Amino acid sequence: MNFWLELVVKTVLVLILVVLPVALVVIFGELKISAHIQSRIGPYFAGGRFGWAQPLADGAKFIQKEDLIPAGADNPVFRFAPYVVLMGTFATFVVIPFGPDLAAENLDVGIFFLLAVSSLSTLGVLMAGWSSANKYSLIGGLRAAAQLIAYELPLVLAALAVVIQAGTLSLSGIVEAQANMEIFGLGIHLPYVLTGQILSFIIFTIAALAELSRIPFDMPIAESELTMGYLTEYSGLRFTMFFLGEYAAMISLAAVASTLFLGGYYLPGLSGDALKVAGPFILLGKTLILCFVFIWMRWSWPRLREDQLQSLAWKWLIPLALVNIVVISIFKVVL
Amino acid sequence: MAQQVNSGGFPLKGLFTGMKVTFLELLKKPVTVNYPKEKEIPVARARGVIALDTEACTVCMLCARECPDWCIYIEGHKEEVPPAKEGGRVRTRAKLDRFDIDYALCMYCGICVEVCPFDALFWSPDYEYSEFSIADMLHDKERLTEWLATVPDPPALET
Amino acid sequence: MTDIDARAAMHLSDASVSVELETQGMTLNIGPQHPSTHGVLRLVAKVEGERVMSVQPVIGYMHRGYEKLTEVRTYAQITALVNRIDWVSGFANEIPWIRAVEKLMEIEVPERAQWIRLILTEMTRISSHLLFMSSYPLELGAATPLMYALREREYVMDLIEGLTGGRFHPNFNRVGGVKPAAGGGSTQKKVSQDLPAGFFQGTREAMDRIDSVMDELDELVTGNEMVRARTIGVGVIPPEKAIEFGLSGPNARASGIDFDLRRDGEPYLPYDQVDFDVITEQTGDSFARYLVRKEEIRQAVRIVRQGIDNIKPGPLQAKVPRVLKVPKGQTYVRTENPKGEMGFYLISEGGRIPYRVKIRSASFCNLSILSWILEGALVPDLVAIMGSLDFVLGDVDR
Secondary structure, eight states, X not given: OOHHHHHHXXXXXXXXXXXXXXXXXXXXXXXXXXXXXXXXXXXXXXXXXXXXXXXXXXXXXXXXXXOOOOTTSOHHHHHHHHHHHHHHHHGGXXXXXXXXXXXXXXXXXXXXHHHHHHTHHHHHHHHXXXXXXXXXXXXXHHXXXXXXXXXXXXXXXXXXXXXXXXXXXXXXXXXXXXXTOOBTTBOOOOOGGGTTOHHHHHHHHHHHHHHTTOTTSOXXXXXXXXXXXXXXXXXXXXXXXXXXXXXXXXXXXXXXXXXXXXXXXXXXXXXXXXXXXXXXXXXXXXXXXXXXXXXXXXXXXXXXXXXXXXXXXXXXIHHHHHHHHHHHHHHHHHO | OOOOSSOSSSTTHHHHHHHHHHHHHHTSOOOOOOTTTSOOOOOTTOOOEEEEOTTTOOOOOHHHHHOTXXXXXXXXXXXXXXXXXXXXXXXXXEEEEEEEEETTTOOOOOHHHHHOTTSOEEEEOXXXXXXXXXXXXXXXXXXXXXXXGGOOOOXXXXX | OHHHHHHHHHHXXXXXXXXXXXXXXXXXXXXXXXXXXXXXXXXXXXXXXXXXXXXXXXXXXXXXXXXXXXXXXXXXXXXXXXXXXXXXXXXXXXXXXXXXXXXXXXXXXXXXXXHHHHHHHHHHHHHHHHXXXXXXXXXXXXXHHHHHHHHHHHHHHHHHHHHHSOSSOOOOEETTEEOOBSOSSTTGGGSBOSOBTTHHHHHHHHHHHHHHHHHHHIIIIITOHHHHHHHTTSSOOOHXXXXXXXXOTHHHHTXXXXXXXXXXXXXXXXGGGSOOOOOOOSSOSHHHHHHHHHHHHHHHXXXXXXXXXXXXXXXXXXOOOSXXXXXXXXXXXXXXXXXXXXXXXXXXXXXXXXXXXXXXXXXXXXXXXXHHHTTTOBHHHHHHHHHHHOOOHHHHHO
């Protein structure tokens, strides 16, 4: 097919068929789960008894709102910031494998590309915080920059441990390695989280939560102090983009975690054609389970202070991740 | 004696106990009362709105005087009532022209109900009378008499 | 610079960055409209990075002129107004006022009225501290204890409403006792405002529920390592400073000052006939203030249970003249409100209207420590410390 046509089709397919619906499902899940944790109902009006149309109604409401830009704001930077965040997030979906050959672009350097591109969002957050002409947004933006940079390293190092064990940077390759896993000559098909990567999984999850600015790492937003931090001045459609971007990033990082540690689209017992059909749903299931855990953690714990957050990253997670890599490498050579 | 961050047990035990509490709460039924489809019945003594019995009112003005916000507006005039028997005295009786309570000012303290010597004012627990314009919050004599139907019986007392 | 560093070291558990950076300070207006100032409080904070250099609180946005209002109202009208000072603990505000009037008139309050006042005051203490338990974790970032504590608070509110007719503003105290009857007319006079049927049963159930929710909140909040890391060692108030700034109530008791007006002050309610502990902590940090309030809820539950066991039948109000005239004199009565010590200084020249009423509110004095304690704190700690002092702007500004 024509290169450009293929590009457009893949973009549309991935974004419209995968990211948007799943993001809406996760948003609805967050509303309902948080409501039931807090002993209340959550959405119940839009869409009948379960309120399933609430995210759609919210989206429609945001679209028709007035486009407010503060008077002192840096116009081009203010307008461009949401798109930078979104670009960083959507580009990660290109390499996530939904089935044996069902990645939008099966890059050989999959995980490397993914981690590199997902750090573009940091720039968008900083742009949003600085251009808002609001001291609270500035504080939020600076906190976000410090936090996101600090937690890039544990994220990368934890993923590196998996790469060492799998022997390939390509995400489909990592899933295949888990599918064809052999320990001591026995053909056991266990996900990496159960075969020595438990510490990497924990570090990756913590770093992912910090990359998403979710509680317990939500200092950049910190609702009770900064009233939405770097997002304070955004309203209407621009806010929807940040909002969707946050949930898309959550899905993307959860999907990456499922691929790296939980076996991705693979389930023991399925192979070949059955996997091509059921693969996306298996990956979706694992992703949703991880998203549920993220939501559960958000509504159970308070937030950490900025310096505690930083010391957690630099003094605990990075040394642990380095030790983890050494241990995995030793096992890889020995076994 | 300073407290430690780790309160005992294995490290980060508190975080997992907290998650257990929220998970158990997730499985329970929510306590929401789905207003306006379901409504809680207010208790009998709840101070919702004041009802007026115009027959009992003698325009003594005690309630208007004692109100802390002076939100009761009363106007009345004296009428001559013919004597009950032949050759008796002509009596005068006070008649109520205007009795307005401004619920935009009312503090719902109950001093007017308590101070009335003639049982003309009653508390009713009805609370759904919001209006779109503040001027509509001035309830006149007729509307106050309508509230009389919602006044409940006093509750039984604890033995 | 060294002065600030010493105080900053008090706030940070680890050493600060050793590199000397040239930074420019910023004046941050933590303005009247803010999610975590408990009302309309304005803090003009000079901030450098994340560290607060100086804080100047600006109050008065909520000033309603209570002391002026009392100059033109009768004693019954003022009783209806007084429970709106500290709007979270409505009933407890009426007690010092009504005790001041009763002291000047030298009226003795019947037993049953005193016990009803005791039960309602302790229920109000439970309600006010439950509101603290719900809003303090919210300021730290946890959103669920909010709902759990408020859910149980509803039961206490329902009990207060069933008895008095109002949830937040009961207006139930009268000079000489509590409200005896529904009205003044011949039929309304017979409608007694005594405890409604089901009150004892409802109270026992509510107290059991509150005990169980306190266990839940213990697991969710008190044992949570992140809450502890955010509050232990943060905002330490030494006892001398607490006395210097006039702190009272749970704030002072958390710094080790063992003083409770229920036990140590002039008796105003039958607290000597109930068994309860006065909770103190020695560290004086935000966590200690949280712990003191949490344990005070349990003690208040104990008192309420004893109250409904010990109450005996009797009249609800002493004999008072219909038109209330208070003899000439001055008096000051102070009581242990949930927020601290609340006092009413009443000057009467005889007549139906007082000459002057001065209100000593607990939150005003508790708030005066802010400019001292927030110097050198981090911005997130600012929120944690303000929340732990638990002041209400209605109480501050009156």
